[in-house]
Structure formats: C-alpha cells, structure tokens
Amino acid sequence: MKFYDREKEMEILRRAKRVAIIGRRRVGKTRLVEETLQPITLFIPGEKNEAIIAREWVDEIKRKRYIPESLSTMKDVVEFLMREGETIFIDELQNAMKVNPSFLYDLQRLLDKYRDARVVVTGSLISMSKKMIESYRAPLYGRFDYTIKLRELDFRTVYEIMRDLGYGIEDAVVMWSVFGGLPKYYETLEHFQVGVYDFIRMMFYEEPYPMLSEVMLMLKEELGKEYKTYFSILQAIADGNYTIGEIAGYMGVRSTDISKYMAALLNDYELITRRKNAFDKGKYRYYIAQNLIDFWFRTVWKNYYKFETKEVRFSEEDVRNYVGRKYEALVEQFIPELLPFSVKSTGKYWGKYLGKEKGKESFEVDILAVGEKDIALVEVKWSEMSARDIQKEMEKLKKRAEAIKDDREKHLILVAKKAKKMDNVYDLNDIELQVSR
Numbered sequence: 462m463k464f465y466d467r468e469k470e471m472e473i474l475r476r477a478k479r480v481a482i483i484g485r486r487r488v489g490k491t492r493l494v495e496e497t498l499q500p501i502t503l504f505i506p507g508e509k510n511e512a513i514i515a516r517e518w519v520d521e522i523k524r525k526r527y528i529p530e531s532l533s534t535m536k537d538v539v540e541f542l543m544r545e546g547e548t549i550f551i552d553e554l555q556n557a558m559k560v561n562p563s564f565l566y567d568l569q570r571l572l573d574k575y576r577d578a579r580v581v582v583t584g585s586l587i588s589m590s591k592k593m594i595e596s597y598r599a600p601l602y603g604r605f606d607y608t609i610k611l612r613e614l615d616f617r618t619v620y621e622i623m624r625d626l627g628y629g630i631e632d633a634v635v636m637w638s639v640f641g642g643l644p645k646y647y648e649t650l651e652h653f654q655v656g657v658y659d660f661i662r663m664m665f666y667e668e669p670y671p672m673l674s675e676v677m678l679m680l681k682e683e684l685g686k687e688y689k690t691y692f693s694i695l696q697a698i699a700d701g702n703y704t705i706g707e708i709a710g711y712m713g714v715r716s717t718d719i720s721k722y723m724a725a726l727l728n729d730y731e732l733i734t735r736r737k738n739a740f741d742k743g744k745y746r747y748y749i750a751q752n753l754i755d756f757w758f759r760t761v762w763k764n765y766y767k768f769e770t771k772e773v774r775f776s777e778e779d780v781r782n783y784v785g786r787k788y789e790a791l792v793e794q795f796i797p798e799l800l801p802f803s804v805k806s807t808g809k810y811w812g813k814y815l816g817k818e819k820g821k822e823s824f825e826v827d828i829l830a831v832g833e834k835d836i837a838l839v840e841v842k843w844s845e846m847s848a849r850d851i852q853k854e855m856e857k858l859k860k861r862a863e864a865i866k867d868d869r870e871k872h873l874i875l876v877a878k879k880a881k882k883m884d885n886v887y888d889l890n891d892i893e894l895q896v897s898r
Contacts (some may be wrong), residue, residue, distance in 0.1 A: 462648045463625075464496070466618040470609055471497045474581065477606040479572065482583045483590040484611030485751070486679050487645035490583040491552055493611070500550035500581065501525065501542060503535075507556035511535055514560060535560075536567040543571060543578040554582040555589040565593060565600040572604045586683050588729040613642030613751070616791060620896050622647050630893040631878070632657045638787035639780070641752035658777055665761060666775035673768055676757045683730060690722055691730075692762065695749060698733065699758035703746035723747070739808035739829035746809075752787060759783055785843035792841050792876045793828050795895045799887055800872065802835040810838075814864045824861050837872040838862050846880040846888075 464471070467489070474480055474497045482490050495502060503518050511534060518538045522528045526547075532538050535557075542549050557564040572580065582605075584590030594601045594608060614622075616637050623633035626647070635657045640646040650660050664672045684691045697711040705723060709716040726733045727747075732754060735745040749755040760779060767773040797804035810829040814822050828839035838858050846854070858873040865871070873885060880888040 462622070462644070462651055464493075465622055465644070466614055467493055470611065473607050473609060474498055478577065478579045479605045479607075480581045481590075481594045481601070481605040481608045482581065482611050483587060483594070483608065484583070484585070485587065485643075486585045487643040488611050488613060489644040490585070490611055492644075494550050494552075494581050494583065498548050498550065498581065500548040500579075502550045502552055503538065504552040505535075505554065505556040505560060507553075507559040509560070511561045511564075535564050536571070539568065540571055540575075543575040543580075546577075546579075548579045549581070551580070551582045553585060555584045555586045555593060558589065558593075569600050569604060572601070585679075587731050588683065588725075591729070614644060615642060616794065617896050618642065619647070620893075626651055628657065630889055630896070634788060634791060634889070635661075635780070635784050637791070638752055638784040639756045643753060646753075658780065661780060662775040666773055668771070670768055670773075672757065673761055673765075676753065676761070680754070683732075687722070690719070691726060691732075692758075694719060694722055694726065695732065695754070695758050696762060698747055698749055699755060699763070703748065704744050705747070708747065736808055739806055739810050739826075739831050741806065741808075743811070755787075756783060781843065785841075788843045788878070789827050789841045792839065792892065795892055796828055796830055796837070796839055796874070796876070798895045799876075799891065800830055800832075800835075800837050800874070802832040802837075802872075804830045804832055804837075806831045810865070812861070812864055814860065824864065826858075826861055826865075832869070835870045835872060836865075836867060837874050838865075839874040839876060842875070842877045844878055846875070846877040846886075848881050848883070851875055851877075851880060851883060851886055 470493060474494065482494065484490050494500065501522060505514060515532060515534050515538055518535070519528055519530055519532055522538075528538075528541060532541060539549060539551070572578065584593065593599050594605065596602060616633075619637045619642055620630065620633045623629075623636060636647070636650070639661055646664075650657075653660060653663065655663070680692070681688045693712050694708055697708040700711065702708045702711045705716050705719070708723075709719055712719065723733070727735060732750055733747050734750045735747045737743050737745060749758065760783065761768070764773055793807050796807065807828055807830045810826040812824055814824060826838050827841045830837040830839065838861060840854050840858055842854070854875050855873055858875070862871045862873060874887070875885065876887045876892070878889050880886050
C-alpha cells in the first residue's frame with residue numbers, strides 16, 4: 462500500500478538530523494521512517510535483556526555492512542554507527558525503560574558528543590514517550606530538532622485508501638468507524654480482500670480473536686498497574702455516561718475519587734477528549750478519543766466473558782448501530798460545507814422542552830451548527846429514509862428548535878445514509894461530494 466497524507470512528516474525526516482516520533486501502535490511510525498530514510502533500524506523489544514538485544518542488532522547490521530562482533534551493549538552499537546555516519550532509527554525507545562533505563566542517559570551523552578549524527582526515535586506509549594522526550598526534566602529533552610505527533614489519518618484520506626482498494630463510501634464510513642485512521646488495518650484489509658463486515662467479523666469475532674488481545678495488551682502496557690480503574694472509566698463512557706458525575710455513578714464511587722484518573726486519560730494518555738455544548742456552555746462531557754478503542758469497549762470488553770467461553774457471536778446490526786454514532790461525528794466535520802451560512806462552532810446540544818410542568822422532558826440535538834445570525838439543528842440517521850420518515854424527523858426537529866431560546870434564524874437539516882432528495886435533506890452521496898473535493 463502506498464503512503465497517504467504523510468508528505469509533511471516525510472519532508473521533516475529528510476531535512477532534520479534528529480527527530481522523535483510519538484504515536485500509538487499501528488499508526489505507521491516504523492513504515493514512515495524506514496521507507497523515507499532507509500536507515501539502520503534498531504528495534505528494542507521489552508521482553509529481552511540487553512546482551513541479547515545487542516547481539517541481535519549486530520547480527521542484523523552484519524547483513525548490510527561491517528560491524529565488530531565484540532560490541533556487547535546497546536550503547537556500544539549506537540556509538541559505532543554514529544561514528545560511521547549511519548542514519549540510525551531506534552524503534553520503540555520506551556522499551557529501554559524495561560531493558561536498561563540508563564541507556565536513555567547513554568543516548569543523551571552520545572547525542573551531545575556526536576552532534577552531526579542522524580538519529581530518529583519512535584515511541585508508542587504516549588505518556589512514557591512524553592516523559593522521556595518532552596518533559597523539561599526528561600533525559601532526552603532538547604536533543605531533537607523536531608518531535609512529530611503522528612496522528613491517525615483523517616477521513617478524507619481513509620476514503621481515498623478505500624476507493625483505491627475498490628470499496629465505496631459506505632464501506633469507508635464503516636471501516637473508519639471501527640478502525641479509525643490506523644493504516645495497518647487498511648493494509649490488512651487489502652491483504653484479505655473481503656467485505657468490510659466480513660473483515661470486522663474476522664478481526665474481532667472469530668478465533669483466535671486477534672483484536673481482543675491486541676487492544677488489551679496495548680492498553681495494559683500504556684496504562685500500567687492501575688489499568689483496571691482506567692478500563693472502568695472507559696467502559697463507563699462507552700456505555701453512554703459522559704459527565705464526570707455519570708461516570709463516577711456508573712462505577713459506584715465519588716467524582717473526586719476518579720478526578721486524577723480522568724486528568725491522566727485526558728492529558729497524559731490522550732485516550733479521551735472533552736467538550737461542552739455547541740455554544741461552549743454547560744458541563745464538560747467526555748468521549749473516547751480513538752474509534753478503535755471506543756468500538757473495543759462498546760462491543761468487545763463489555764462482552765469479555767463471552768470471548769472467554771467462546772460464546773461470542775458477530776452481529777451486523779450491533780456494528781451498524783455503532784456506526785450510526787460515529788456517522789454523527791463524521792457529518793459534523795462536513796456539515797459547515799452544506800449550510801447556507803458561515804459556521805463558527807459545532808457540537809451537540811441538550812435541552813428541555815418548554816413548559817411549566819415539573820420534570821420537563823429532555824431532548825438532544827445530534828449536531829448544532831452555530832453562526833453569527835443563524836443556527837442549524839442537524840438530525841443524523843445511519844439508515845434509509847422515506848419521505849414519511851423525513852417528515853416525522855423534521856417535526857421533531859421543529860419542536861426542539863422552538864425549545865431552544867435563541868433569536869437567530871433556525872435551519873432544520875436532516876442527514877441520512879440514504880434519503881429522498883428534498884430541501885434541507887442530505888445523504889451519504891452529498892457527504893461523498895464534500896469528501897472528494
């Protein structure tokens with residue numbers, strides 16, 4: 462599979478002598494470096510001791526060039542390559558903390574000594590990588606010309622990949638909803654060449670259940686000894702508890718008991734995000750940041766006991782329901798391009814219908830787009846909508862619009878997977894036009 466949407470990062474790698482790349486597993490760090498620079502790669506496995514790693518490095522390097530077989534430490538191998546002017550790629554640097562923590566200080570001194578050495582390092586554990594490289598007291602702080610935060614591919618790029626693989630826009634939405642913008646899984650899809658729902662079944666619901674262990678091990682390694690508490694928080698969010706009070710209630714604890722864990726998930730691990738409503742008011746609501754992690758907690762971890770007893774069953778309907786939630790997030794990205802006014806902000810909106818009675822019925826607007834003189838209420842449906850279906854949804858939107866106390870002109874919009882062409886009604890074909898621009 463060719464590279465997509467990494468031109469900026471590739472240019473930095475070509476120009477800079479020292480680059481650190483931080484990004485989660487499967488986001489494409491290793492391939493990016495190796496195909497851009499053709500370096501000598503030094504992978505650090507966390508399960509082996511230093512002597513074995515150094516020996517394996519020497520054996521691998523011997524296939525490409527001369528290296529003394531007497532080199533017995535990671536420091537010795539790296540220093541030899543620096544003296545020789547080789548481009549060095551140290552992959553999964555955070556594993557040095559398991560193998561030999563002092564190697565980070567050895568590397569610090571080597572970078573200071575060989576200032577012309579060309580070195581790239583990568584790290585998959587976000588919090589630990591920050592502590593090694595970005596923190597003021599980090600051993601490698603200030604030793605790199607650039608630190609690249611390698612993010613997932615955006616949906617436009619995912620659509621381009623899927624189109625090149627022979628799939629349509631609907632398949633692209635389903636793949637993105639489950640696997641996000643992680644290139645590895647699109648490469649795997651290309652290898653198997655099956656339908657998207659068949660691919661999801663293979664990866665999650667058929668023995669040996671590859672995604673059950675892959676995501677679990679990644680999260681446990683990232684979150685450390687207290688992973689059970691973090692898992693409980695992420696499960697609470699996946700089950701529809703979005704405020705800190707709701708999350709704490711789901712777990713049976715006080716909000717103050719989980720505040721430090723929420724802060725760590727938000728700032729250190731970057732596994733959750735938070736948003737207020739479309740007007741940037743009200744309580745913060747928390748969401749899982751990665752589609753893959755969100756899907757895993759909603760469908761896999763929630764049913765872990767069924768995997769243990771091998772009673773798990775694939776449900777295309779459950780996947781479709783999940784995709785419907787993600788379709789809202791996708792539509793929010795492109796709705797400003799479909800509206801007749803300039804949009805300042807977008808988001809959800811929660812309110813109560815007007816009336817004097819106690820316990821007013823509440824409502825939610827999937828997307829509220831806010832402009833200077835206009836606002837648009839957007840209902841999103843991952844389904845085929847008839848004219849009658851559309852009329853019913855528009856009547857509901859009208860009722861919600863009347864309950865929102867705002868003097869701006871209100872527009873009622875419906876976006877479905879497939880819908881009859883009508884004013885203020887859009888579907889996946891309209892989204893595809895915006896995506897492909």
